[in-house]
Amino acid sequence: MNKPATPNSFRTGPDEQGMFGIFGGRFVAETLMPLILDLEDQWNKAKNDPEFKAELTALSTYYAGRPSKLYFAEGLTRHLGGAKVYFKREDLNHTGSHKINNCLGQILLAKRMGKKRIIAETGAGQHGVASATVAARFGYPCVVYMGATDVARQSPNVFRMKLLGAEVRPVTAGHGTLKDAMNEALRDWVTNVEDTYYLIGTAAGPHPYPEMVRDFQSVIGSEARAQIVEQEGRLPDVIIAAVGGGSNAIGLFHPFLDDKDVRIIGIEAGGRGLDGVEHCASMNAGRPGVLHGNRTYLLQNADGQILDGHSISAGLDYPGVGPEHSWLRDSGRVEYVPILDDEALAAFQLTTRVEGIIPALESAHAIAHAVKIVPKMDKDQIVIVNLSGRGDKDVHTVANMLGMEI
Numbered sequence: 310m311n312k313p314a315t316p317n318s319f320r321t322g323p324d325e326q327g328m329f330g331i332f333g334g335r336f337v338a339e340t341l342m343p344l345i346l347d348l349e350d351q352w353n354k355a356k357n358d359p360e361f362k363a364e365l366t367a368l369s370t371y372y373a374g375r376p377s378k379l380y381f382a383e384g385l386t387r388h389l390g391g392a393k394v395y396f397k398r399e400d401l402n403h404t405g406s407h408k409i410n411n412c413l414g415q416i417l418l419a420k421r422m423g424k425k426r427i428i429a430e431t432g433a434g435q436h437g438v439a440s441a442t443v444a445a446r447f448g449y450p451c452v453v454y455m456g457a458t459d460v461a462r463q464s465p466n467v468f469r470m471k472l473l474g475a476e477v478r479p480v481t482a483g484h485g486t487l488k489d490a491m492n493e494a495l496r497d498w499v500t501n502v503e504d505t506y507y508l509i510g511t512a513a514g515p516h517p518y519p520e521m522v523r524d525f526q527s528v529i530g531s532e533a534r535a536q537i538v539e540q541e542g543r544l545p546d547v548i549i550a551a552v553g554g555g556s557n558a559i560g561l562f563h564p565f566l567d568d569k570d571v572r573i574i575g576i577e578a579g580g581r582g583l584d585g586v587e588h589c590a591s592m593n594a595g596r597p598g599v600l601h602g603n604r605t606y607l608l609q610n611a612d613g614q615i616l617d618g619h620s621i622s623a624g625l626d627y628p629g630v631g632p633e634h635s636w637l638r639d640s641g642r643v644e645y646v647p648i649l650d651d652e653a654l655a656a657f658q659l660t661t662r663v664e665g666i667i668p669a670l671e672s673a674h675a676i677a678h679a680v681k682i683v684p685k686m687d688k689d690q691i692v693i694v695n696l697s698g699r700g701d702k703d704v705h706t707v708a709n710m711l712g713m714e715i
Contacts (some may be wrong), residue, residue, distance in 0.1 A: 319566035319642050322633065327516020327603075329636035335515040337602045340499050349517045351422050356524065361417060368413045372446070373403045375410075375528065379536035379693070384663035385676075392546065392686035394679055396666070396696040397533045397561065406669065406698030407529060407557040408439035408510060414525035416443040419506035426501065427451040429508045430494040432459055432487035432553070433624035433671065434466025435698050436510030441475035443508075451475040454493040457485035459623045466702050484617040487553070487627045491601050511554025512631035515602030519631050526560025533693055534564050541691055547572045547682070550695035551674040552645065553589070553624050555631035557697035566642060575634060576674045578620035579647030587619040590647040591630050592638045605632045621650040621706065622670035624698075652677040654710055657700065669698035670706065 322329040335345055355361040369375040378401060382394040399407040419427060427444045429451065431437030437453040444451035453470055457479040460467055470477050483489040491514075498507045512522040530548075537545050548565055550558035552575040565571045580588030588594065591606040598607040600615055608616040608628040620626040637643040653670055656677035661667045668676060675694050683692055700707075708715050 319637070319640070320563060322636065323516060323520055327520070329633045330639065331597065332605050332632035332635040333516055333519060333603050335602060336599050336604065337515045338499055340502060344502055345515055347422065348418070351418055352517050352521050355418060355421060361421070365414055365417060369410065369528065373409045373413060374401065376532045376536075377401050377529075379533055379540065381540070382664055385660065388659070388663050389680060389683040391683040391688065392690035392692050393688070394683055395537065395545070395691065395693045397529060397693055399529060399557065399695060399697050400666070400668065400672070400699035404435065404439045404442050405701065406435040406439070407526060407560060408436045409442065410528055410560070411510065411522050411525040411556060412436070412439040412443045412508060414521070415506070415508045416447055416449070419449070419508070420447060422506065424506035425449070425504040427506055427508055428454070428494050428497050429510060430454045430487065430490040431510060432456070432490065432626055433622065433669070434459065434463040434470070434702055435624065435669070437475070437477070438466050438469050438473070440508050440510070441470045441473035444475065445473045452497065453477050454480055454490040454497070456487060456490045457481045459486055459490070459626075462706050463623055463702055464705065486617065486623070488615065488617065495601065510556065512556045512559045512633060513554045513601060513603060513605065513629065519603065519633055522556050523559045523563055523633060526556050527563045529557065529560040529695065530562060530564035533561060537691065537693060544568055544571055545691040545693045546686070547574060547692045548695075549574045549576060549675045549678055549692065551576045551625060551671045551697060552630060552634060553578070553627045553671065554629070555634045557695055559631060559633055561695045562637070562643060573643045574678060575643055575645045576678050577645055577647045578622060578625035578674060579649040580619045580621070581650060583647060586616050588647065589618040589620045589625055589627060591628060592635065592645040593647050595628070597635070600629045603632045605629050605635045606638070621653060621710065622674065622703075624669070624671040625674065646678055648674040648677045654707065656680055657703070657707060666696070667700035667704070668696055669700050670703045672697045673700075
């Protein structure tokens with residue numbers, strides 16, 4: 310995993326209670342506390358166990374295809390006419406996104422804990438596919454909770470999950486998106502505490518999930534850091550990643566947090582604008598509250614009720630964010646910026662046209678911000694964008710937005 314952070318480092322948190330400053334913690338039903346404490350104990354042992362690390366490294370290398378490539382996006386760089394743009398190609402991983410990094414780590418923990426059944430939540434379907442994939446690989450039954458809205462807009466991933474042997478349970482509560490799927494997964498977990506492992510897909514939830522998911526995903530930033538030094542002889546000036554719950558972003562950011570000359574930018578879903586409620590920019594337009602077992606920035610009404618929000622991207626359609634991102638926002642180390650649906654859609658089309666790469670709509674939000682800042686930068690400066698996933702899953706959504714038939 311990550312090397313130990315130095316004192317007063319941005320990489321020190323969380324504390325023993327799972328808090329990043331005022332964010333994080335364990336706000337869960339009493340029934341779940343023994344499981345959470347057991348998971349924390351097993352995680353603390355596993356992360357220092359050479360056998361666990363060796364098995365994870367072998368699976369990451371030979372099954373998932375790591376290290377992923379750091380690719381100089383020559384066409385986009387030329388088109389924008391400013392800094393050099395590099396893509397961290399998480400879309401090239403087995404299953405097509407960064408999600409497999411975390412799923413491999415957690416399935417090994419489930420095996421270590423003697424669990425017999427896997428449950429997961431998913432929005433865009435990439436975490437559901439990765440969960441179903443590792444469950445198939447290790448012979449576990451798997452149930453994936455997915456909002457009914459997302460089931461409709463991510464039908465290719467639903468079919469992939471079913472092919473892999475998972476049961477996909479549509480959730481009709483609320484707006485039928487990621488928040489609602491996570492609610493149902495937590496209800497299942499409370500009901501089946503003895504034999505079930507909840508494979509959370511993002512750097513949110515009760516401690517130790519935010520720390521654990523971050524550490525499994527930090528392979529992204531660790532590789533990118535070494536790769537850019539190898540290719541350019543120095544660290545980048547800017548790194549950018551999209552933030553829903555925030556696992557791909559914290560994975561890229563964490564190894565760079567103490568590099569004070571590296572500007573770090575997280576991109577939230579601005580949806581149809583921050584004036585109303587049709588967005589998912591919790592850190593720009595929300596306030597702290599408690600959801601899904603942790604305290605973090607959330608979209609809420611005046612009475613503290615959680616709002617559903619909106620994003621063109623199913624993977625960013627979440628009214629909160631991982632607690633470490635909230636802490637990094639308040640500390641000022643990371644900037645968090647909203648990108649609108651139409652800006653992401655334009656970046657999706659541009660990247661496809663000038664690079665021959667179809668990015669996930671989540672990643673397109675990060676690329677859209679690069680499109681804004683790169684032309685204003687010097688040609689010898691360097692920007693790394695995390696290409697968190699491939700866009701096959703989004704072609705139906707994009708076609709609908711463009712009024713085209715598939």
